[in-house]
Amino acid sequence: MAVPTTILNGFLGAGKTTLMQSLLVQARNLPEVTLGIVVNEMSMLDIDGSVLDTSEVISRNSPYFASIPGGSISSTDGLNQFSRAVQQVLADGKVTHLLIETSGSTHPWPLLSALKKMPDLRLHGFLSVVDTVVLQQDHDFGRAIHPNASANLQAGKRGVENLLAEQIMFANRILLSKTDKVSRDVLQQVAEAVHPLNPYADILAMQWGNLSLEKILDMPAYDFGRVETLGAELAQWDAENAGLPLAQPESYKIGSRILRDSRPFHPQRLWDVYNTYLGIGIYRSKGFFWLPTRDNLVLLWNQTGGSVGLEIVNYWKISALEDGSLNLSDWEREAMQAKLAEAHPDFGDRRCQLTVLGNEAELDAFVEALQGCFCTDEEIAAWKQGADFEDPWPKSAATLSTPG
Numbered sequence: 001m002a003v004p005t006t007i008l009n010g011f012l013g014a015g016k017t018t019l020m021q022s023l024l025v026q027a028r029n030l031p032e033v034t035l036g037i038v039v040n041e042m043s044m045l046d047i048d049g050s051v052l053d054t055s056e057v058i059s060r061n062s063p064y065f066a067s068i069p070g071g072s073i074s075s076t077d078g079l080n081q082f083s084r085a086v087q088q089v090l091a092d093g094k095v096t097h098l099l100i101e102t103s104g105s106t107h108p109w110p111l112l113s114a115l116k117k118m119p120d121l122r123l124h125g126f127l128s129v130v131d132t133v134v135l136q137q138d139h140d141f142g143r144a145i146h147p148n149a150s151a152n153l154q155a156g157k158r159g160v161e162n163l164l165a166e167q168i169m170f171a172n173r174i175l176l177s178k179t180d181k182v183s184r185d186v187l188q189q190v191a192e193a194v195h196p197l198n199p200y201a202d203i204l205a206m207q208w209g210n211l212s213l214e215k216i217l218d219m220p221a222y223d224f225g226r227v228e229t230l231g232a233e234l235a236q237w238d239a240e241n242a243g244l245p246l247a248q249p250e251s252y253k254i255g256s257r258i259l260r261d262s263r264p265f266h267p268q269r270l271w272d273v274y275n276t277y278l279g280i281g282i283y284r285s286k287g288f289f290w291l292p293t294r295d296n297l298v299l300l301w302n303q304t305g306g307s308v309g310l311e312i313v314n315y316w317k318i319s320a321l322e323d324g325s326l327n328l329s330d331w332e333r334e335a336m337q338a339k340l341a342e343a344h345p346d347f348g349d350r351r352c353q354l355t356v357l358g359n360e361a362e363l364d365a366f367v368e369a370l371q372g373c374f375c376t377d378e379e380i381a382a383w384k385q386g387a388d389f390e391d392p393w394p395k396s397a398a399t400l401s402t403p404g
Helices: 016-027 047-054 076-089 108-116 132-138 145-154 160-169 184-197 213-217 224-241 267-277 317-322 330-339 360-371 377-384
Strands: 003-010 035-041 065-069 097-101 121-131 173-177 202-205 254-261 282-289 297-304 307-315 352-359
Touching: 003 016, 003 108, 003 213, 016 035, 016 097, 016 121, 016 173, 016 213, 035 076, 065 076, 076 097, 076 108, 108 121, 108 160, 108 224, 121 132, 121 160, 121 213, 132 184, 145 160, 145 184, 160 184, 160 224, 173 184, 184 202, 254 360, 267 360, 282 360, 307 317, 317 330, 352 360
Parallel strands: 003 097, 003 121, 035 065, 035 097, 121 173, 173 202
Antiparallel strands: 254 352, 282 297, 282 352, 297 307
16 A cells, blocks of 8 residues: 655755654654655755754664655755665555655656655645745745746756746645744745746645644645646756756756864854855855854854854763762763774863855855854863854743643
8 A cells, every 4th residue: 555645845944844843743642653754965964864864753773764864855865765765665555644754956757756656656736935034034924936947948058946836836835934033024025926826726824844744644635637737848948958957956056065173153154154245146055063162052053144043952972970969870871982982182082073065156165164153272272261252042941842
C-alpha cells in the first residue's frame, strides 16, 4: 500500500525546517502516526539535519530519518539519492506518512515527475513555504515575480524569480511564513500578488511553523493532471534553450560557501558585518557558532535576506565540564572527557560551522567579511582571562510553543 506523502518546498530560508520541527513535535501526540523524514540540504554542511537532531524530536540515527546534503533533490544525482533514502525510511513498513523537506534551490517538476512513478508513495500535500518578508522587501510584495520571471524566459535565461514563481505554481497549498513580522496590510498585498500565480491553491498565513499536522495529514491526493501542461512547457523550454537544467542551482546563479573554524566570532564585528555587508544577493546563511560572551551556548545563526535570528539550540559539552554547579558524577565526567579527548585544547567542542547561499557574484565578499569576524589570538587570550567584549546582540530569549 502506498504511503501518503507531503512535500515541504520553498525558497532558501522560507521556514521549511521550522515547520518540520513543529510537525514532528505535534506527531508525539498522535500515537497512530509514524512519520518518515527525508531532508535535503543544498550545502554539504547538513545544518537542517543537525538542527532536527539537536531538537530532541528525531535523531539522525532513527531508521525513519534520512538526509541528502549537497545539492538539489531534483537533480539526477539527487533523485537517485532520494530513491535510496525512501527505501531506507520505509524499510520496516511502520511509516504511516512521509514528510520530505527539499532544499531551497529545488525545482518542483523533476521531483514531482519522479514521485508520480514511485508505487510506494502517494503524494497528498505539496506545500510551498513563501517568505512574506522577502517578497515584501525584495520583490515588490510579490508583484514583481511574474513579470521578471517572464522577462527572463523571453531572454532565454532563468533567474531566482522563475524558481520562486514555479515553486508557487506547482503547490496545492501556499504557506505565507513569518507573518508575525509584517502588518495585516502587507500580508494582504502579498497574498493578492501570489494568488494569480496559482488560483487553485489554498493560501494560509503561518508564523514559526504554527500549522496543524492533522490538517496536513487530511489533505486530498495531489492532482498531477493540473500541472502536467505546465511541467511539459518548462521541459520544452529547457530543451530548446540548451542551458543548465532547471533542476540545477547553477541555473539560477545560486552558489554556496562553507565556513569552518574553531574560533569564536567577535560579537561586535559580527554585528557590524551583518549591518554593512548583507546585500540582497545573500539569500541564506545558517549554521552553528559561538561567542566569547556566551561561550557555554551552541548558537544557531539563521539569516534570510536582511533578517537574522539567533537561537539557542544546546550547550557545548566542554561548558558542562567547566561548570562546577552541575555536580557531575565521576563516571559522567569521565564519559564526557572521553568524548572530548580529540577536541581543541582551548575550545573543546566549541566551533563555528556556517553555510552561506546566494548569488555567486556576491558570495565571496560576504564570506571574506565573515572570516574577518573571528577572534584574533590576542582576543582569544583576553577571553581566557575573562575579559569583557562589546556584545550588541539581544540578550533576552523567547520560548515558542507548538499548536495543540
